[in-house]
Amino acid sequence: MKQLEIKHVYKDYPIGNKEKFTALTDINLSFKKGELVSIIGESGSGKSTLMNLIGGLDSQFEGDIIVEGINLRGQPDKILDKYRKNKVGFVFQSFNLIPHLSILDNVTIALTLSNVPEKVKVEKATALLSRLGLEKMLKRKPNQLSGGQKQRVAIARALINDPDIILADEPTGALDSGTTTQILEILKEIADEGKLVIMVTHSEKVASISSRIIEISDGKIVRDEKNKNYKKHKVFSQNKSFPKGEKQNLSYTSAIKLAFHNMWASKVKNILMAFGVAISISAMILMLSFGSGLTDYVTNVASDYNNPLVVPVSKQSTNMSSPLSGSWTDEEIETLKEELNTELKNQGSDFVVRDENLKRGFTMINIAGNLAKVTAIKDGEEVETPIFCLYTTPPTYNETNLIEGSFSGDGQVMFNSYIYQILGQDAVGQKVDVTVTMGGKTIQQNAEISAIVDTSVFENILCMYVDYDYLNSLVTAQDEVLSPTELYVITETEQQANILKTFISNSDKYSGSMEERLANMFSQMSNTISIALAIIAGISLIVSAIMILTVLYMSVTERTKEIGVLKSIGARRRDIHRIFTSESFLIGLLSGIAGILLSLVAFGIFTILFNSLLGFAPLSLRWYYFVLAIGISLIISILSGLYPSAKAAKLDPVEALRRE
Ligand code: ADP
Ligand code: MG
Numbered sequence: 001m002k003q004l005e006i007k008h009v010y011k012d013y014p015i016g017n018k019e020k021f022t023a024l025t026d027i028n029l030s031f032k033k034g035e036l037v038s039i040i041g042e043s044g045s046g047k048s049t050l051m052n053l054i055g056g057l058d059s060q061f062e063g064d065i066i067v068e069g070i071n072l073r074g075q076p077d078k079i080l081d082k083y084r085k086n087k088v089g090f091v092f093q094s095f096n097l098i099p100h101l102s103i104l105d106n107v108t109i110a111l112t113l114s115n116v117p118e119k120v121k122v123e124k125a126t127a128l129l130s131r132l133g134l135e136k137m138l139k140r141k142p143n144q145l146s147g148g149q150k151q152r153v154a155i156a157r158a159l160i161n162d163p164d165i166i167l168a169d170e171p172t173g174a175l176d177s178g179t180t181t182q183i184l185e186i187l188k189e190i191a192d193e194g195k196l197v198i199m200v201t202h203s204e205k206v207a208s209i210s211s212r213i214i215e216i217s218d219g220k221i222v223r224d225e226k227n228k229n230y231k232k233h234k235v236f237s238q239n240k241s242f243p244k245g246e247k248q249n250l251s252y253t254s255a256i257k258l259a260f261h262n263m264w265a266s267k268v269k270n271i272l273m274a275f276g277v278a279i280s281i282s283a284m285i286l287m288l289s290f291g292s293g294l295t296d297y298v299t300n301v302a303s304d305y306n307n308p309l310v311v312p313v314s315k316q317s318t319n320m321s322s323p324l325s326g327s328w329t330d331e332e333i334e335t336l337k338e339e340l341n342t343e344l345k346n347q348g349s350d351f352v353v354r355d356e357n358l359k360r361g362f363t364m365i366n367i368a369g370n371l372a373k374v375t376a377i378k379d380g381e382e383v384e385t386p387i388f389c390l391y392t393t394p395p396t397y398n399e400t401n402l403i404e405g406s407f408s409g410d411g412q413v414m415f416n417s418y419i420y421q422i423l424g425q426d427a428v429g430q431k432v433d434v435t436v437t438m439g440g441k442t443i444q445q446n447a448e449i450s451a452i453v454d455t456s457v458f459e460n461i462l463c464m465y466v467d468y469d470y471l472n473s474l475v476t477a478q479d480e481v482l483s484p485t486e487l488y489v490i491t492e493t494e495q496q497a498n499i500l501k502t503f504i505s506n507s508d509k510y511s512g513s514m515e516e517r518l519a520n521m522f523s524q525m526s527n528t529i530s531i532a533l534a535i536i537a538g539i540s541l542i543v544s545a546i547m548i549l550t551v552l553y554m555s556v557t558e559r560t561k562e563i564g565v566l567k568s569i570g571a572r573r574r575d576i577h578r579i580f581t582s583e584s585f586l587i588g589l590l591s592g593i594a595g596i597l598l599s600l601v602a603f604g605i606f607t608i609l610f611n612s613l614l615g616f617a618p619l620s621l622r623w624y625y626f627v628l629a630i631g632i633s634l635i636i637s638i639l640s641g642l643y644p645s646a647k648a649a650k651l652d653p654v655e656a657l658r659r660e
Contacts, residue, residue: 002030002031002032003031003032003033003067003068003164003165003196004029004030004031004054004065004066004067004165004196005029005030005031005064005065005066006027006028006029006030006053006054006063006064006065006066007028007063007064007065007066008026008027008028008062008063008064009024009026009027009028009050009053009061009062009063009064009065010022010024010025010026010027010061010062010063011023011024011046011049011050011053011058011060011061011062011219012062022219023046023049023219024046024049024050024053024061024219025218025219025220026063026220027050027063027219027220027221028221029214029221029224031196031198032196033164033194033195033196034191034192034193034194034195034196034211034232035191035196035197035198035211035212036187036188036191036192036197036199036209036210036211036212036230037196037197037198037199037210037211037212037213037214038199038200038201038206038207038210038212038213038214039051039198039199039200039201039214039215039216040200040201040202040203040204040207040213040214040215040216041215041216041217042217043202045216045217045218045219046216046218046219047169047200047216048169048200049219050216051167051169051198051200052654053065053072054072054088054165054167054198055084055088055090055167055568056072056075056080056083056084056087056088057080057084057567057568057653057654057657058653058654059072059073059074059075059080060074061073067083067087067165068087068164070083077572077573078572081567081570081571081572082570083570084567084568084569084570085110085113085114085161085569085570086161086163086570087163087164087165088163088164088165088166088167089157089158089159089160089161089163089165089166089167090158090167090168090169090565090568090569091151091154091155091158091166091167091168091169091171091199092154092168092169092170092171092565092657093169093170093171093173093174094174095142095147095150095151095153095154095174096154096561096562096564096565096657097142097150097153097154097157098142098562098565098566099141099142099143099265099562100141100261100262100264100265101141101142101258101261102138102139102140102141103129103134103137103138103139103140103141103142103145103153104122104125104126104129104138104139105261106142106153106157107125107128107129107153107156107157107160108121108122108124108125108160109157109566109569110157110160110161110569110570111124111125111160111161112250112254112258113249113250113566113569113570113571113575114161114248114249114250115248115249115250115251115254116248124160125138125156125160126138128156128159128160129153129156132152132153132155132156132186133152134149134152134153134156137149137153146179147174147175147176147179148175148178148179148182148183151171151172151174151175151179151183152182152183152186154171155171155183155186155187155190157569159190161570163195164195164196165195165196165197165198166187166190166191166195166196166197166198167198167199168187168197168198168199168200169199169200170199170200170201170202171183171187171199171201172184172201172203172206173201173202180206184206184209187199188209188210188233189233191211192232192233208227209230210227210230211226211227211230212224212225212226212227213225213227249572249574249575250571250572250574250575250578250579252578252582255575255578255579255581255582256582256585256586258579258582259579259580259582259583259585259586260586262555262559262579262583263583263586263587266555269551270551270587270590271590273547273548273551273587273591274587274590274591274594275594276544276547277544277547277548277587277588277591277594277595277633277636277637278591278592278594278595278597278598279540279595279598280537280540280541280543280544280595281541281544281591281592281594281595281596281598281599281629281632281633282595282596282598282599282602282629283533283536283537283540284537284541284595284628284629284632285595285596285599285603285621285625285626285629286533286599286602286603286606286619287530287533287534287536287537288622288625288628289599289603289619289620289621289622289625290526290529290530290533290618290619291526291530292620292621292622293617293618293619293620294523294525294526294618295523295526296618296620297616297618298523307395307396307397307398308494308497309490309491309492309493309494309497310359310394310395310396310488310489310490310491310497311488311489311491311497311500311501311504311512312361312394312396312486312487312488312512313336313486313487313488313489313500313504313510313511313512314485314486314487314510314511314512315328315332315509315510315511316507316508316509316510316511326485327362327483327484327485328360328483328484328485328487329483333358333484333487336487336510337353337354337358339503340353340489340500340503341353343499343500343503344496344499344500347499349495349496349499351491351492351493351496353489357489357490357491358487358488358489358490359395359468359487359488359490360392360468360472360484360486360487360488361391361392361394361395361468361484361485361486361487361488362390362391362392362468362471362482362483362484362485362486363389363390363391363392363485363486364389364390364436364438364485365388365389366386366387366388366389366390367388369386369388370386370437371436371437371438372386372387372390372434372435372436372437372464373385373386373387373434373435374387374415374422374432374433374434374435374462374464375432375433375434375435376422376423376430376432376433378422378423378424383422385422385462386462387434387436387462387463387464388461388462388463389461389463389464390436390463390464390466391463391464391465391466392465392466392467392468392471392486393407393408393414393453393465393466393467393468394486394488395488395490396488397453400454401453401454402414402451402452402453402454403417403451403452403453403454404428404451404452405428405429405449405450405451405452406450406451407450407451407467408450408451408465408466408467408470409450409467409470410467410469410470410473411447411448411470412447412448412449412450412466412467412470413432413434413447413448413449413450413464413465413466414449414450414451414452414453414464414465414466415427415449415452415453415462415463415464415465416452416453416454416455416459416462416463416465417452417453417454417455417459418459418460418461418462418463419449419452419462420452422462423449427449427452428449428450428451428452429448429449430448430449431446431447431448431449432446432447432448432449433445433446434446434447434464438475438478438480438482439480441478441480443474443475443478445474447466453465459615459616460611460612460615460616461615468484526618541632541636544591544636545636545637545639545640546640548584548587548636548637548640548641549640549641549643549644552580552583552584552587552640552641552644552645553643553644553647555580555583555644556580556644556645556647556648556651559648560651560656560659561656561657561659563576563648563651563653563656564651564653564654564655564656564657564658564659565657566579567651567653567656568653568657573649573650574649576645576648576649576651577645577646577648577649579648580641580644580645580648580649581638581641581642581645583641584637584638584640584641584644584645585634585637585638585641587637587641588630588633588634588635588636588637588638589630589633589634591633591637592629592630592631592632592633592634593630595629595633596626596629596630599629603619603621606619607619
């Protein structure tokens with residue numbers, strides 16, 4: 001029965017512009033099942049070209065190659081892929097095993113491409129490999145095998161889908177004579193079982209064991225003779241009860257597994273690349289957490305004044321770097337009062353700001369540390385600590401601002417929670433000496449701690465609060481005048497308060513409380529910094545994308561041969577695409593996870609740094625930053641992988657296999 005017919009086949013290779021080289025001229029051959037055919041001929045005579053046509057690796061030729069009634073010429077990829085997957089098996093001179101896969105996986109790859117269940121794959125491959133004497137090598141990698149063993153693995157791979165035709169292009173070309181005999185024996189057994197085996201060889205001696213010898217010279221058949229001494233012997237039987245996985249295709253899980261194997265084979269490269277991408281990803285997370293950290297800080301500060309009826313007013317600070325405004329003169333206070341009253345009138349409110357509605361406040365920031373200090377007795381020893389900020393208790397504060405104790409009056413002071421670190425948990429009720437230098441005069445006073453104030457910011461520096469009237473009386477006693485830095489309008493309704501708040505925030509002469517100004521300054525700063533960081537993160541993400549693209553592109557170039565092998569086994573473009581896309585997916589996942597870990601480390605370091613420098617850390621993480629990080633990392637790597645994957649999928653199998 002005719003298995004394969006070749007009629008008037010011509011094959012031209014285009015060379016240069018319009019020239020072409022005719023590699024095969026009018027080839028006419030027909031083959032039957034069970035033949036063991038040797039094709040001999042000089043190097044360059046066209047043997048491999050013919051094999052590639054028969055194998056469906058190249059459908060661009062003239063004439064007809066008919067296999068079981070189907071003409072291979074001009075068939076679409078889809079048909080040829082199926083043909084290679086199920087009808088032919090290739091064996092190459094240089095074995096062409098996939099180096100990063102185990103022997104078992106090399107043999108089962110064709111079944112993987114058909115999504116055959118794991119159990120069936122292993123059973124089938126194990127049976128085949130045992131028959132070829134390789135049952136102990138299943139877990140090994142190709143480079144742990146001898147040449148003859150490698151070629152036996154390649155034969156097992158060619159046989160795994162039980163094809164009708166085996167094409168072996170110089171299968172013994174790289175083997176010594178002992179091993180050559182073994183491999184020829186196996187090929188003979190395969191033919192005797194009823195398959196058509198066509199092999200290319202240089203050697204007459206090798207050819208002499210076959211049932212038929214065809215000689216090609218300059219692309220023409222010059223000899224075609226039967227070997228009369230050829231005897232069939234024992235039948236190499238393959239268990240045929242396994243189902244063929246013709247319908248299914250490579251699954252995503254298998255593609256990811258294959259991609260993982262390959263990435264594992266070049267771990268260092270991939271880990272370094274993931275680390276590079278992770279740096280950009282973590283920079284992005286840090287940028288976001290800095291943005292939200294500042295927002296949180298500002299919100300915290302804003303929630304400090306929680307009495308809606310009190311409207312803080314201070315003079316607009318002209319100096320951005322210092323949130324502190326100057327102090328108010330009596331005339332300025334009068335002007336403010338008039339302006340506020342005009343505004344209230346304009347807005348239809350009958351509320352009038354009078355002296356008794358206007359409370360005063362004072363803030364001093366003691367940056368140098370020599371203007372204010374507290375001296376206390378702790379465990380019988382005198383301890384002295386600088387007071388970083390001195391506030392008069394704002395009328396915006398209520399009980400919720402106190403951690404414990406009650407608001408201070410004359411002879412009393414309050415501290416923030418930092419005082420616990422100096423005096424211990426029973427700080428409230430203790431007496432301390434407070435020394436403050438103002439206008440060149442030093443006020444020294446013994447006072448009782450009445451409460452601990454919850455400032456929610458500045459927790460790592462000491463801040464003190466005193467009643468304004470008490471501070472005023474101490475200053476006056478020194479023949480000095482205490483000029484307020486803050487003013488508070490106490491309104492009767494929220495509506496009045498809102499009119500005044502709007503007026504003040506729209507005015508360029510006045511602004512809200514110290515905290516509000518601090519908050520404004522921070523949000524301005526955070527906007528500038530966020531934009532700068534966003535640009536940096538953006539650039540580094542682009543750099544990462546280019547890096548991934550380069551690495552994947554190089555990986556395609558390195559693996560050209562492997563892609564050729566996969567195609568010869570019947571991998572479709574989509575399968576190759578899927579394997580490479582899986583690789584970029586894995587890179588994205590790995591980089592995203594590494595980026596998150598890296599950002600956590602950086603977050604810890606920056607938190608410690610900021611805390612020790614500023615007393616607070618404007619950084620806060622949100623869970624969705626991590627989701628975003630993984631998402632962006634996946635998008636970047638998958639996008640960067642598109643081009644290399646497409647390139648891999650498009651590779652011409654003949655070209656790819658020719659590549660050394
Ligand atoms: P063999 O396998 O018998 O050594 P080939 O079939 O590989 O020979 O090549 C036959 C002829 O076709 C050679 O002269 C070779 O240079 C030429 N050839 C093969 N492939 C190409 C190609 N892609 N482009 C141009 N010429 C080619
Ligand atoms: Mg060749």
